[in-house]
Amino acid sequence: MSVIDAPFDAAALPDRRRRSRVPTGLTHYALWALAMIVIVGPLVPVLGASLWTKPLYESGGHLTVANYAHLFADPQWWGAVRNSLLFAVTTTVGATVFGTLGAVLIARTDLPGKRFITVMLVAPIVLPGLVLILGWNTFWAPSGYGSSWFQSLFGITVPFNLYSIPGMALVSISMTAPIVFFFVRGVLSNLDSTLEDAARSSGASPLRALVSVTVPLLRPAILNSGLLVFALALEVLGIALILGSPGGIDLIGSYLYGQWFQKVPADQGLVSAGAVCLLVVVSLLLLLRNRLAGDARRFVTVTGKPRAGVVVRLGPARWVIAAVLIVVLLLGVVGPLASVVLSAFTSVLSPFVNPLSVLTTSNFASVLDNPLATQSIGNSLLIATIGGAVTTVVVAVLSIVAHRSTFRLRGSLQQAMLWPRTVPGLVAGMAFFWAFAVLSPGGSLRDSLIPIAIAFAVRNVALAYSAFYPALSAIGQDMERAARTSGATWWRAATSIVLRLVVPAMAASFVLLFVALLNEYDPAVFLVTPDTPVMGLTMLQLSLTGVGGPVAAFGVIQMVLTLLVLGLGRLAFGVRARV
Amino acid sequence: MKITRTAWLASVPLVLALAACGTSAPADQPQAQVRANATFTPVGDDVIAAAKTEQPVLVYGNANDEQMQPVIQAFQTKYPGITVKYLPLGGATTFQRYQGEAATGVRTADLLMDNDGRLWSDFVAKGQVLDYRDPNMPSLPKFADLGGGVVAVSEDPLVAMFNKKLLPEDKQPTSLAKIADLATQYKGKISTYEIEDSLGYPSAYAYLEKNGQSGWDVLTKLGPATVTEASAGSMVTKLLQGGYVVAYNISGSVRALAVRKYSSLLNFRYLTDDTPLIPRGVAVTKAAKSPNGAKVFLNYLLSAEGQAAGCKSGFTPYREDVDCEYGLNAIKAAVGENNVLYGDYGPGMVSHQPEIAQRWNGIFHK
Numbered sequence: 001m002s003v004i005d006a007p008f009d010a011a012a013l014p015d016r017r018r019r020s021r022v023p024t025g026l027t028h029y030a031l032w033a034l035a036m037i038v039i040v041g042p043l044v045p046v047l048g049a050s051l052w053t054k055p056l057y058e059s060g061g062h063l064t065v066a067n068y069a070h071l072f073a074d075p076q077w078w079g080a081v082r083n084s085l086l087f088a089v090t091t092t093v094g095a096t097v098f099g100t101l102g103a104v105l106i107a108r109t110d111l112p113g114k115r116f117i118t119v120m121l122v123a124p125i126v127l128p129g130l131v132l133i134l135g136w137n138t139f140w141a142p143s144g145y146g147s148s149w150f151q152s153l154f155g156i157t158v159p160f161n162l163y164s165i166p167g168m169a170l171v172s173i174s175m176t177a178p179i180v181f182f183f184v185r186g187v188l189s190n191l192d193s194t195l196e197d198a199a200r201s202s203g204a205s206p207l208r209a210l211v212s213v214t215v216p217l218l219r220p221a222i223l224n225s226g227l228l229v230f231a232l233a234l235e236v237l238g239i240a241l242i243l244g245s246p247g248g249i250d251l252i253g254s255y256l257y258g259q260w261f262q263k264v265p266a267d268q269g270l271v272s273a274g275a276v277c278l279l280v281v282v283s284l285l286l287l288l289r290n291r292l293a294g295d296a297r298r299f300v301t302v303t304g305k306p307r308a309g310v311v312v313r314l315g316p317a318r319w320v321i322a323a324v325l326i327v328v329l330l331l332g333v334v335g336p337l338a339s340v341v342l343s344a345f346t347s348v349l350s351p352f353v354n355p356l357s358v359l360t361t362s363n364f365a366s367v368l369d370n371p372l373a374t375q376s377i378g379n380s381l382l383i384a385t386i387g388g389a390v391t392t393v394v395v396a397v398l399s400i401v402a403h404r405s406t407f408r409l410r411g412s413l414q415q416a417m418l419w420p421r422t423v424p425g426l427v428a429g430m431a432f433f434w435a436f437a438v439l440s441p442g443g444s445l446r447d448s449l450i451p452i453a454i455a456f457a458v459r460n461v462a463l464a465y466s467a468f469y470p471a472l473s474a475i476g477q478d479m480e481r482a483a484r485t486s487g488a489t490w491w492r493a494a495t496s497i498v499l500r501l502v503v504p505a506m507a508a509s510f511v512l513l514f515v516a517l518l519n520e521y522d523p524a525v526f527l528v529t530p531d532t533p534v535m536g537l538t539m540l541q542l543s544l545t546g547v548g549g550p551v552a553a554f555g556v557i558q559m560v561l562t563l564l565v566l567g568l569g570r571l572a573f574g575v576r577a578r579v
Numbered sequence: 580m581k582i583t584r585t586a587w588l589a590s591v592p593l594v595l596a597l598a599a600c601g602t603s604a605p606a607d608q609p610q611a612q613v614r615a616n617a618t619f620t621p622v623g624d625d626v627i628a629a630a631k632t633e634q635p636v637l638v639y640g641n642a643n644d645e646q647m648q649p650v651i652q653a654f655q656t657k658y659p660g661i662t663v664k665y666l667p668l669g670g671a672t673t674f675q676r677y678q679g680e681a682a683t684g685v686r687t688a689d690l691l692m693d694n695d696g697r698l699w700s701d702f703v704a705k706g707q708v709l710d711y712r713d714p715n716m717p718s719l720p721k722f723a724d725l726g727g728g729v730v731a732v733s734e735d736p737l738v739a740m741f742n743k744k745l746l747p748e749d750k751q752p753t754s755l756a757k758i759a760d761l762a763t764q765y766k767g768k769i770s771t772y773e774i775e776d777s778l779g780y781p782s783a784y785a786y787l788e789k790n791g792q793s794g795w796d797v798l799t800k801l802g803p804a805t806v807t808e809a810s811a812g813s814m815v816t817k818l819l820q821g822g823y824v825v826a827y828n829i830s831g832s833v834r835a836l837a838v839r840k841y842s843s844l845l846n847f848r849y850l851t852d853d854t855p856l857i858p859r860g861v862a863v864t865k866a867a868k869s870p871n872g873a874k875v876f877l878n879y880l881l882s883a884e885g886q887a888a889g890c891k892s893g894f895t896p897y898r899e900d901v902d903c904e905y906g907l908n909a910i911k912a913a914v915g916e917n918n919v920l921y922g923d924y925g926p927g928m929v930s931h932q933p934e935i936a937q938r939w940n941g942i943f944h945k
Contacts, residue, residue, distance in 0.1 A: 057683045142767065143822020163806070245773065245809045248944035262671045262775055264698055265678060348841050350819040352744050370644060371664060437683050446685045529685045530637050530666065544809055545643045545667045547837070548816040 024490040028407040035398055039416050039458055043279065045434035046427065050272035057437040067269035077274065080255035083165055087251060088233035090169035091176060095229045096222055098173060099180025100215075105321065107188040108210060109312045112322045120329040125178040126566055127337070128519040130238050130539045131555040135336025136162060136171045137242060138343055138548070145339050146331065148351045163247035168239050174332040176229040183225035184218055191217060206312045227289045228421065231282045235424030237522045242543055252278060253426055257525065272434070275427045282422050340559075343552035363553035372533055373542075373554055377561075379449055380518050380535035387453040388513040392506050395464040399472055400494045404480065421462035425522030428459050433526040449532050455523040460516045464509045471505030472498070504573060511569030515562050609835045609904050611890035617883035617900035620714040626871050627658065633869035635662040636876050639673045640692035641777040642859075643812060646832045646893045653888040654879045661872050669776065669810055674698045681707070681866040689867035690876060692732060694857045695777040696725070696924030697932050702862075703727030709863040709870060715881040720897060722858070723881075725924050731858035732880045733894035734921075736831040736910050737782045738847045738854070740814070740838065745824045748846060755786070755853040758827055759797045762804035770814050770826040773807040774939045778857055782828045783939060784928050785855035785920040795938075801827075802942035811837075819844055828853065832893030834905050849913045855920040856910070859894070 045056060050068070054061030071077055102121055105111050124132050139146040140162045147158045160167050191214060199209040240254035250258070256274050260266045314321065343349040347358045367373045395417065402413040420428065432455040436446050445451065475498060483493040521536025528537055535558055542551045569575035630636075640647065644667050651663045666688075668676060673693045680687035693699070702708065708728040716724065723731040739758065741751050745768075752758045762769065772779035787794045806823070808814045814826040815837045827850070838847050861880060863873040879885040886896035890903035897907040911919055922928075 055682065138816075141817065141820070141822055143817050143820040145820070148821070241809075246806050246813070248773075248807060248940075258775075261675050264671045264674045264701060266675050348819055348844070350841075350844060351821055352819075352844055366645075370648065372644070372666065442684050444684075446683065529680065530664070530688070531686060541667065542644075545669050545812055547643070547645060547812040548819075550645070551812075 042431035067273040091233040094173035103184035363549040376538040429523030630872040636872035689873035759800040835893040
């Protein structure tokens with residue numbers, strides 16, 4: 001949108017009397033405090049619960065370190081930590097290599113079928129994660145469709161076991177490579193290609209210029225996304241529960257889940273201690289990242305007018321590379337998803353039976369007959385709509401304060417909005433569980449959807465912020481200044497000028513939030529009550545207890561709702577997936 | 580993500596076409612009948628009237644939804660105005676969710692229904708069962724009273740389930756010891772529950788109590804070849820796909836559901852040396868917010884009519900006035916009265932759990 005089109009309504013500007021009533025600075029402080037309480041505050045009770053002898057909702061008890069002592073003395077915990085580290089390292093290496101390679105190939109070479117490859121590559125990030133896990137489980141399980149087919153085609157068994165740590169990491173790589181892809185592609189599209197030109201004129205081949213000049217410049221993006229992937233891999237729950245159980249493999253997520261839900265009485269103190277450890281590790285990683293990334297200005301290359309990068313010609317190799325990429329994505333994304341769809345529309349999915357002879361919609365009928373499933377769908381739609389709308393507005397206002405004011409603490413506000421992205425979902429859920437257990441001991445508030453909605457929203461603040469912020473920074477400050485000079489208060493200028501100009505960005509941010517809130521599940525694990533099931537969590541429970549068909553049908557419903565919203569968002573607001 | 584408009588629209592007719600294929604006819608149901616001389620002992624009309632003013636009855640249990648919904652439908656047809664909501668939860672979660680919710684004051688289950696005797700004992704000891712005796716009690720066999728207000732709603736057998744394309748019926752072993760003999764041949768293609776499952780430990784305990792060291796020897800052979808699962812659902816799915824040849828000690832509910840539905844691929848067998856009957860306990864909870872509704876539902880579950888309804892979706896009726904092809908009498912006839920291992924919620928089962936679970940995990944999760 002051109003900023004020059006913005007309407008300037010002098011009559012709407014307020015008179016001076018109104019101005020002094022509530023000082024702008026005070027409202028900024030109030031907003032800041034509120035944001036900190038909601039985003040950071042809930043972590044305090046987790047720390048409390050980990051250091052207290054009794055659950056916080058019971059009276060009495062005293063300070064203790066016994067929870068930590070028990071945790072550190074439990075060999076199962078160390079086993080889970082070891083498994084998780086191995087899993088996270090494998091995931092991070094795989095996702096970084098694959099994501100970076102994909103981004104460089106797509107942004108900078110003449111690879112054929114780029115659009116098709118991009119769609120397949122980023123699909124896992126917008127689709128519900130559990131559906132993809134279920135797909136891998138149907139397709140690549142030692143007995144799955146893909147495995148049987150592979151065996152009959154090549155005469156050897158599939159070279160990996162899905163129920164091992166490397167096998168689980170493959171699933172995780174397919175789900176996290178898009179994160180690296182987005183980060184790296186973002187940097188590539190902003191780089192100034194004159195740097196490469198300099199290398200070319202000194203005699204380097206196009207490929208050499210790309211590898212020696214551009215790739216090193218990607219370091220901050222790779223570090224950033226790699227760290228994010230590592231943090232996400234440390235806290236996975238769905239993969240750990242669904243794929244870990246057949247091999248008896250515990251990861252940190254499933255260990256904490258088991259100590260809380262599969263033990264009577266639940267060891268809530270110990271789980272809280274584990275959650276605090278996880279949080280500390282993730283925070284240390286963030287600090288480490290800042291050290292490693294070094295001074296961000298070293299990587300600034302856009303000065304003056306950058307021009308689009310030169311396309312590197314791969315020659316005949318481009319066909320081979322594209323074919324390999326497509327095959328990998330067909331096996332890792334399309335095959336698993338297709339098997340979920342097939343499983344949802346057949347009464348039995350087995351290599352012994354021709355699927356076309358057992359087509360049925362009865363799986364969908366049984367899902368729609370199930371009150372738990374329908375209530376979950378309703379609740380999730382409600383949270384996604386209202387929660388998404390409220391979060392969009394809140395993030396917009398907070399971003400304007402953080403970037404368009406002279407508010408002293410604005411820097412911390414920016415950090416606070418990005419931080420929830422690295423807080424593990426299980427920890428966030430537990431944080432809100434304890435916070436509401438303390439705030440509403442009678443439980444009346446917990447019986448409503450509010451705690452889950454807030455936890456989901458806070459967890460996705462970073463997503464909304466990173467979708468919204470670029471649009472905000474693209475709007476020049478001249479008009480606000482003009483308004484201020486004509487007598488408008490800061491708030492008046494912010495709401496009547498800036499906020500109006502960013503409405504399209506808000507719409508895009510709403511669509512992305514809607515999808516994220518619709519499919520979110522791990523924070524709900526601790527917060528759910530019988531009246532507040534949500535779609536993602538019900539999907540998890542069904543995948544753990546139910547039989548193939550109906551579970552797949554529920555997954556297909558989730559997938560269709562997601563694609564429908566994204567499709568509409570794309571048609572109406574040009575929304576694109578992002579992380 | 581870029582979803583091209585054409586690709587998007589192209590997918591619509593496919594979905595519609597699949598939807599048009601229609602629903603296949605439901606698999607035929609097991610035969611179950613209430614005998615003409617059955618005793619009928621309902622709750623009082625005042626309880627039924629009070630139940631209709633309460634919120635829906637909330638039930639937590641370890642049966643999956645497919646097994647529970649038909650019973651709930653039958654109940655709601657008989658008692659219009661009372662609704663039942665069911666949450667399928669496995670392992671200890673049934674009890675843990677209740678306790679966590681009761682302690683923090685949020686709405687929680689009015690009725691629990693689970694096979695885990697160890698957790699039931701703990702639950703009773705904590706005083707969480709409502710002090711209540713159902714009018715059906717005098718008509719039930721003695722073993723149905725599990726003590727402390729917990730009643731068996733079903734005597735669930737553990738069975739072996741086979742993929743008959745991979746192992747034809749005439750070649751299938753008839754005992755656990757003979758399945759163990761196939762362990763090396765079918766390594767990784769044999770499955771059972773994790774020991775943490777509601778049916779996992781009770782069935783292992785019943786088997787080991789009868790067989791002692793020779794039982795451990797059989798398990799030692801089976802362990803390294805067995806893949807453990809957290810639910811019957813995943814075992815069935817993989818048996819159908821051919822990932823497993825046999826699942827032993829799997830919930831008897833598969834007899835009425837999966838085996839009937841996929842009869843061309845699957846069959847089940849009662850094992851002569853390992854057919855434990857694990858009582859599925861049911862009780863009204865102390866924190867029940869719909870206690871009257873819970874009482875009406877409990878009464879229905881224990882009645883001849885409710886037991887017959889349960890037979891159709893995989894529960895195992897034990898009342899003498901109910902005939903069911905998967906009922907207690909049918910099991911006795913199949914394996915011989917003396918080979919049936921009756922599980923109970925006794926103190927021995929509780930005290931041996933840590934030791935057995937540890938030894939078991941040592942064998943199965945090396």
